[in-house]
Amino acid sequence: MFADAPIHGHRANAPGAAGPGIFTCVDSNGKRLSADRPISECIDREQRVLSGSGTTKRIVGPTLSIAEREAREAREREAALVRQRAQEATRQSRVLLSRYPDKATHDVSRQEALAATQSVIDAANARISELVQERRSLDDELEFYRKDPSRAPATLRRRLESNSESVQQQNQAIADQRAERARINARYDAELERLQQLWLAK
Structure with missing residues (x-):
């Protein structure tokens, strides 16, 4: 099989060639080469390792x-x-x-998630109503010092400041929960789009 092929080291049919195997390849010039070790001329291409009987034992890929x-x-x-x-x-x-095996289950889950945010919004609005009533009472007290507000007691000024800060906090809580509701709806909308495909594929 290798009688006409150049041999690096010894010929393919020489004694000992059946040991680790014979490497054979076709180089860039189209010439078939054989050797008892990896062939440097074929480092960029596939080399076959043959047994002594000429069958392929394994294939060695190009060295990169x-x-x-x-x-x-x-x-x-x-x-x-x-x-x-x-x-x-x-x-x-x-x-x-x-x-979510069906749309009804998904809808219920969405409403439960939204209900949690709505309860926070409702509580914040209720607290704002209380603060508005409190502010009216404070403004009534402040009316006594309308001509010279600087004479208003420090406790009254602190209560007015605290009332304003509390209203701001409640408004921020409402804004945060509204943003959270938008995120929840966006997530459930994306899930529903995917689920509709999955339900059809079942």
């Missing part, structure tokens, strides 16, 4: 440069990430279907 090896490793890492993302997406889809 540092840049080529880094590029291959980068491709392998990216492919692994793609597989990992696909597996995670599949897992999340299973969890989503298990949690």
